[in-house]
Amino acid sequence: MSTTEHSEHSEHSEYIDVETGKMGMWLFLFTELFLFGGLFIVYAVMRAKYGEDFHHAALELNAFIGATNTVVLLVSSMTVAMSLTAIQKSQKNLAVGLIFVTLILAGVFMINKYFEYGHKFELHLYPGSDVMRNLPPGEIMFFGLYFLMTGLHLFHVVVGGILLTIIMLRVKSGKINKEHFLLHENGALYWHLVDLIWIFLFPLLYLIT
Amino acid sequence: MEDHHDNHITSYAQNFKVLFVLLLLTISTILVVKLDLGIYTLAMALFLASVKTTIVLTYFMHLKGEKLILRLMVGGVFLLFAIIVIITFIDYYFR
Numbered sequence: 631m632s633t634t635e636h637s638e639h640s641e642h643s644e645y646i647d648v649e650t651g652k653m654g655m656w657l658f659l660f661t662e663l664f665l666f667g668g669l670f671i672v673y674a675v676m677r678a679k680y681g682e683d684f685h686h687a688a689l690e691l692n693a694f695i696g697a698t699n700t701v702v703l704l705v706s707s708m709t710v711a712m713s714l715t716a717i718q719k720s721q722k723n724l725a726v727g728l729i730f731v732t733l734i735l736a737g738v739f740m741i742n743k744y745f746e747y748g749h750k751f752e753l754h755l756y757p758g759s760d761v762m763r764n765l766p767p768g769e770i771m772f773f774g775l776y777f778l779m780t781g782l783h784l785f786h787v788v789v790g791g792i793l794l795t796i797i798m799l800r801v802k803s804g805k806i807n808k809e810h811f812l813l814h815e816n817g818a819l820y821w822h823l824v825d826l827i828w829i830f831l832f833p834l835l836y837l838i839t
Numbered sequence: 840m841e842d843h844h845d846n847h848i849t850s851y852a853q854n855f856k857v858l859f860v861l862l863l864l865t866i867s868t869i870l871v872v873k874l875d876l877g878i879y880t881l882a883m884a885l886f887l888a889s890v891k892t893t894i895v896l897t898y899f900m901h902l903k904g905e906k907l908i909l910r911l912m913v914g915g916v917f918l919l920f921a922i923i924v925i926i927t928f929i930d931y932y933f934r
Contacts, residue, residue, distance in 0.1 A: 653909060660916045667920050671927050678931065693869075700865055708858040711849065711899045718848045822900050829891045833884040837872045 648812050655816040659823050662786075666827050669779050673834060676771045683768020688839040690755065691776070695746050696836030699739050700828060706735035707825040710794070710818045717801060720808045729798040732821065736791045743784055776835055783831060786824045793817045847904030857898045864891050 677684050713728035750773075754761035757774055765773075797817045800806040806814045868887045872880055897903050902910055 649906065652905075653912075656909060656912065660912075663916060663920060667923070671924060674924070675927065675931050678928075697865070697869060701862065704858060704861050704865065707861075707895065707899055708854050711857075712851055712854050715849050715851055715854065819900055822895055825899075826892055826895055829888050829895070830885075833868055833872070833888055837869065838881055838884060 646810065646812060651812045652815060652819075655819050659819060662823055662827075666779070666782070666830075669775065669782070670830065670834070673775050673779070676768070676775065680766075680768025680771060683766050684772050685839055687765075687769040687772035687776075688835065690750075690753075691836045692746060692749070693836045695742050696832050699742050700832045702735050702739050702742070703825045703828050706732045706739075707822055709735065710821045713801075714811070714814060714818050717806060717811050717814055718808060722801060722804070722807075725801050725814075726798055729794055729801065733791060733794055733798070736787055736794070739787055740784070743780070779831055779835070783824070783827055786827070790817075790821045790824050793820060847901060849898070849901065853898070857894060861891055861894060864894075 709728045709732045713725045713732065716722075716725035716728055750756060755773055756762065757777055762770055762773060794817055797806060797814050800813065864887055868884055871883045871887065876883055896913065902913060
């Protein structure tokens with residue numbers, strides 16, 4: 631056995647099926663769609679049932695913070711898409727920088743959420759509080775769904791942030807590069823999903839009152 | 840490895856244009872709600888959200904350059920979700 635054959639063999643064992651890897655990520659994203667989709671259906675039916683209560687409860691939400699977070703997530707979606715462009719063009723430092731900006735924006739989103747939730751807690755508007763227990767059933771349902779849906783979304787922001795941090799470190803160390811960037815691609819897909827869910831959450835919870 | 844995807848690099852300019860359109864659509868959504876089109880407000884807001892979703896899927900998530908099978912899968916899943924929503928509402932209104 632010559633050494634060239636051996637190195638060829640090890641190259642083959644490192645082969646990564648990019649198409650399948652990406653399809654696997656999409657299949658996972660489909661399950662996410664149905665996770666949130668189920669909640670959207672609950673929201674739709676309850677809204678049809680308790681239109682008035684939903685109207686009153688939604689007035690309590692801060693549309694300005696909602697709109698700010700929409701812009702934050704849209705911009706972060708662009709920066710993560712650009713980081714993928716950068717890695718494909720072998721612009722490593724730019725890719726790291728763009729992922730870092732995405733992480734900062736994720737942080738801004740979470741800080742906004744902290745103030746938003748904080749205000750709700752000050753008003754004793756949280757599931758199980760005395761104030762909320764005395765609200766009409768439709769409003770209890772609205773705030774319940776609001777906390778569940780935005781909370782689950784926030785959890786996805788946190789997971790996305792962790793994933794992007796790992797990707798940033800791997801880009802830095804060169805493990806993710808022009809040739810191998812499947813993880814980077816899939817991480818970006820996940821971050822875009824976080825953005826997509828918010829695209830629906832924002833008008834349904836904050837705007838339509 | 841011939842299937843290594845270096846053929847669909849989205850330019851920075853295109854990414855920026857996509858963001859610009861998405862921001863315009865966000866402003867439109869807010870304006871539509873402020874204008875209050877009555878019963879059409881919700882439909883319009885959802886329509887604009889769907890347009891934004893399609894743009895994110897096509898450009899940011901690069902479905903445009905993906906294989907047909909993947910695009911069909913994504914389309915099929917959204918169709919499935921739409922059917923589930925319709926069936927739920929048929930059940931809700933006619934029970």
